[in-house]
Amino acid sequence: MFENILEILQKNSIKYDLVEHSESKSCEDSKKFREELGLSGIGSKNIVFHAKGVFYLVTTIGEKEIKARKFKKEFGTKDIRFATQEEITAVLDAVIGSIPPFGFKNSEIKIFVDKEIFSHKYFMFNPGVPTKTIRIETSDLKKIYDNLPNQKIYFDFSGEQSIFENDLKSDI
Numbered sequence: 001m002f003e004n005i006l007e008i009l010q011k012n013s014i015k016y017d018l019v020e021h022s023e024s025k026s027c028e029d030s031k032k033f034r035e036e037l038g039l040s041g042i043g044s045k046n047i048v049f050h051a052k053g054v055f056y057l058v059t060t061i062g063e064k065e066i067k068a069r070k071f072k073k074e075f076g077t078k079d080i081r082f083a084t085q086e087e088i089t090a091v092l093d094a095v096i097g098s099i100p101p102f103g104f105k106n107s108e109i110k111i112f113v114d115k116e117i118f119s120h121k122y123f124m125f126n127p128g129v130p131t132k133t134i135r136i137e138t139s140d141l142k143k144i145y146d147n148l149p150n151q152k153i154y155f156d157f158s159g160e161q162s163i164f165e166n167d168l169k170s171d172i
Contacts (some may be wrong), residue, residue, distance in 0.1 A: 001128035041122025
């Protein structure tokens with residue numbers, strides 16, 4: 001997957017920063033390493049859902065909490081759950097904690113993107129490798145999404161009924 005991400009970046013003439021660090025197993029770990037390295041920008045959170053044989057990738061900001069029950073309400077299905085590690089490996093060739101926002105070869109997965117990402121200059125994510133971080137400009141992320149074959153749906157989840165709930169701590 002990592003090589004596929006680099007290929008997508010090069011194919012789209014995207015400038016990027018690639019940083020190596022200790023293994024990251026969560027958004028919190030990633031945020032800590034990025035701060036220690038002095039990287040500015042917003043970190044990502046990428047969650048895979050499964051509903052009636054269909055897989056969905058939800059990409060948002062690392063500090064946000066994704067509520068499965070609200071996802072059910074927003075998208076009109078009651079039969080939705082977080083994908084298992086086995087499903088994520090089979091469908092995306094990724095591991096929980098290092099799921100990237102793009103780069104998988106499965107063009108059937110639907111991608112839901114939080115519009116708030118694009119209010120920031122830089123976007124950072126693990127490229128399927130828990131010891132690496134890639135940082136790109138958010139305008140370039142949009143360019144990448146525009147060129148992917150996957151169905152993309154952009155949402156502004158700023159209200160109470162949102163599947164995205166801000167989980168920022170007061171000291172951030």
